[in-house]
Amino acid sequence: EAGVAQSPRYKIIEKRQSVAFWCNPISGHATLYWYQQILGQGPKLLIQFQNNGVVDDSQLPKDRFSAERLKGVDSTLKIQPAKLEDSAVYLCASSRDVTYEQYFGPGTRLTVT
Amino acid sequence: QQPVQSPQAVILREGEDAVINCSSSKALYSVHWYRQKHGEAPVFLMILLKGGEQKGHEKISASFNEKKQQSSLYLTASQLSYSGTYFCGTEVSPGDSWGKLQFGAGTQVVVTP
Numbered sequence: 001e002a003g004v005a006q007s008p009r010y011k012i013i014e015k016r017q018s019v020a021f022w023c024n025p026i027s028g029h030a031t032l033y034w035y036q037q038i039l040g041q042g043p044k045l046l047i048q049f050q051n052n053g054v055v056d057d058s059q060l061p062k063d064r065f066s067a068e069r070l071k072g073v074d075s076t077l078k079i080q081p082a083k084l085e086d087s088a089v090y091l092c093a094s095s096r097d098v099t100y101e102q103y104f105g106p107g108t109r110l111t112v113t
Numbered sequence: 114q115q116p117v118q119s120p121q122a123v124i125l126r127e128g129e130d131a132v133i134n135c136s137s138s139k140a141l142y143s144v145h146w147y148r149q150k151h152g153e154a155p156v157f158l159m160i161l162l163k164g165g166e167q168k169g170h171e172k173i174s175a176s177f178n179e180k181k182q183q184s185s186l187y188l189t190a191s192q193l194s195y196s197g198t199y200f201c202g203t204e205v206s207p208g209d210s211w212g213k214l215q216f217g218a219g220t221q222v223v224v225t226p
Contacts, residue, residue, distance in 0.1 A: 004154075031212055033212075040218075040219075041218055041219070042115070042200050042202075042216030042217050042218050042219050043155065043200070043202075043216050044216070045213060045214065045215075048212060048213060055211070055212070055213075056213050091154060091155070095212065097212075098211035098212030099142075099143065099160075099204070099211060099212055100160075100212075101145065101157040101160055102145070102157065102202075102214070103157065104147075104154035104155045104156070105154060106153070106154050107154055
């Protein structure tokens with residue numbers, strides 16, 4: 001079974017630029033999560049999708065972050081404009097359904113200069 | 114609210130045991146445990162549901178004390194492969210937060226030969 005795919009793996013941008021991350025979850029997984037992991041900290045949930053609907057986005061900085069999950073499969077996370085404090089690893093995870101174990105992708109390491 | 118993990122770090126020799134604790138100030142529905150090696154994605158270890166259920170994964174086991182809102186992860190007869198950062202993710206009583214995990218700051222485990 002293929003795992004969660006993410007791209008790009010690394011991205012370096014200047015502040016105020018925009019960036020987008022892509023995630024392809026495990027086939028058949030209804031729930032998709034985006035996390036932000038700052039160095040030395042645990043993952044922080046940004047947004048949770050159930051199929052193509054948003055379940056929770058209470059910790060998503062909506063003035064600059066946006067996310068969508070088209071047709072309940074792939075998802076993109078966008079930051080516009082980026083700030084220095086956005087430097088982190090952005091992890092995508094999926095699960096069969098809510099309350100099941102989550103499988104994480106390799107992440108995208110974002111550096112904002 | 115983020116659960117509190119202790120200790121922050123532990124150094125073991127191969128074959129030694131260790132316990133990692135995860136405490137919450139809120140009533141918990143489930144606790145998830147993950148291990149993350151440097152530069153890699155978190156890997157699922159086990160889920161514990163309220164009810165004091167104990168589970169195991171190889172020589173790693175965990176318990177959930179519902180009264181104390183605390184979970185403990187037991188590393189028994191540690192192996193070099195156990196090195197990494199262990200995170201607990203807690204899910205409060207279900208409702209509008211199905212599947213939403215709050216992760217602790219992590220416990221760094223180093224197993225030496």
